[in-house]
Amino acid sequence: MSDTQTLIENRPPTVAALFLERVAATPHAEAYRFPVPAAGGPGAPDDWKSLSWGQAAERVFAIAAGLIGLGLRAEDRVALASNTRVEWILADLGVMCAGAATTTVYPSTNAEESAYILADSASRVLIAEDAKQLAKARAHRADLPELAHVVVLDAADALAADGDPEGWVISLAELEKRGAEHLAKNPEAVKERIAAITADQLATLIYTSGTTGRPKGVRLPHDNWSYMAKATVATGLITKDDVQYLWLPLAHVFGKVLTSGQIEVGHVTAVDGRIDKIIENLPIVQPTYMAAVPRIFEKVYNGVAAKARAGGAAKYKIFQWAAGVAREYAKVTQDNFRRTGNATAPFGLTTKHKVADALVYSKLREAFGGKLRAAVSGSAALAPDIGYFFAGAGIHILEGYGLTESSAASFVNPGEAYRTGTVGKPLPGTEVRIADDGEVLLRGPGIMQGYHGLPEKTAEVLEADGWLHTGDIGELSPDGYLRITDRKKDLIKTSGGKYVAPAEVEGRFKGICPYVSSIVVHGADRNFCSALIALDGPAILGWAAENGLAGRTYAEVVAAPETVRLIETYVQTLNEGLQRWQTVKKFRLLPRDLDVEHGDLTPSLKLKRPVVEREFKHLIDEMYEGSREA
Incomplete structure (x- = not known):
């Protein structure tokens, strides 16, 4: 058995157990960085603070104990409606360490659909970011008989209103205080809950945003995330020395999977979900890797092109030349690496590339913080010409592929051997085959249990022997690289x-x-x-x-x-x-x-x-x- 197989097959049954292992191994190491408003007021740059793994565990255990004190039992659902911030991660870990399951809700979801998700999931607690998220639940409280409590992250917004049941609204700070008091009396309460969690116990209920119709709740047990943690690290793409910049919505499975790999390897994650702060944050965080969706890279490319054009005809002509060199260089070096194992290019092209690097590419890399080793792109297809441009400029975008139904990461490009235009190779432990009609089918430890309360819908996509129908059309190269060509339902005749x-x-x-x-x-x-x-x-x-x-x-x-x-x-x-x-x-x-x-x-x-x-x-x-x- 290979080291990779051993790593995956000997995985702990739960993410909670994985978290305990991480805290025990590196309690004093930095786990999270997060921004706090500066004393200078609006417009002043944010201050950044850190939590060690030990400090994070104190808060996670207090949240878990607080939830236990609210009467939560195994697999009870706790909805989480918030933008990406460090409290989201702490709350999610707290929910899982209490043996409960997180129901993710996008903060942009309207009140009606939020209420549908809360009702369909039978969530007993809602962790709401602020007054806006609280108001959505309050407006539909009569339709949510299961919802016993709302915990508000921003303490100033945790205000009861006329008609609220007593104790219905509390702040996260109050929940943590209650949890700490509970742990003072019973220090092993959370660890006992963790020990009782089984691998097939529900950890996360993620509702697909859906391009049509009502969203469906995808049931992902603890073992999915434990597998993802081990398998993503087994690819070699992340190390303990990395600094991740995490801004993706954590309500989405792509954002969520990034937190599992981090717990396994123990690197630093800088957390800030404010999209308008990305450009400002990159030079501060100086990430070594980050994940994004194609639309972000497209906007960066368009922005760089626009800036060059604004500099005059000569500057724009240089940019266009450099962009062409970048694409040619990336194609040639990737092709040579595939054939010979060496990412080389002819002397003339290498010379042009060095000139273009000094004029254009080096400035682009600095805008990303100057230390970016790789960026992972997922959720949708990245235009190959955009990918080749960034690759040639020294910003290596590793496309990956997966669905909510497969815990996000089923394929990823393998480091130096990445191939633009493909989504790479399957994660260790994941099987793939192409059906007769070209549809990609997946099987492995990352596949969902099924759709919540929808056995007929589950049967439509999940075969009895574990093969998941992805709905995507794809092609496999002889050496295992997958290229997604389209959604099955989107093909035009x-x-x-x-x-x-x-x-x-x-x-x-x-x-x-x-x-x-x-x-x-x-x-x-x-x-x-x-x-x-x-x-x-x-x-x-x-x-x-x-x-x-x-x-x-x-x-x-x-x-x-x-x-x-x-x-x-x-x-x-x-x-x-x-x-x-x-x-x-x-x-x-x-x-x-x-x-x-x-x-x-x-x-x-x-x-x-x-x-x-x-x-x-x-x-x-x-x-x-x-x-x-x-």
């Missing part, structure tokens, strides 16, 4: 009988056009493909200011003929590299960008294709007026 993978066309366009934010390719049962295109606000407004459209709003700029002609040139470039039936014959620019607030994107920034096509149906119909299917 034109009226001419040709199949088109919209994600492939959309990804290519994102690598070509530095102004695009989102693109939705349409064409099912039509005689040609069309596209709805949303532009990146800062990038297109910067272009507008330089091209006689200064002072106009976003909607006015995208409606201008000059802007349409600009984007048309990029569509023509796209079409030159496509098969005839894939080409985008017509397009329309959307009057606004797509976002979570309007329901166009899930909280993890995945495109809700049916929602977008429904909202902008008039534009789609307009493009097909006069065609045979119109």
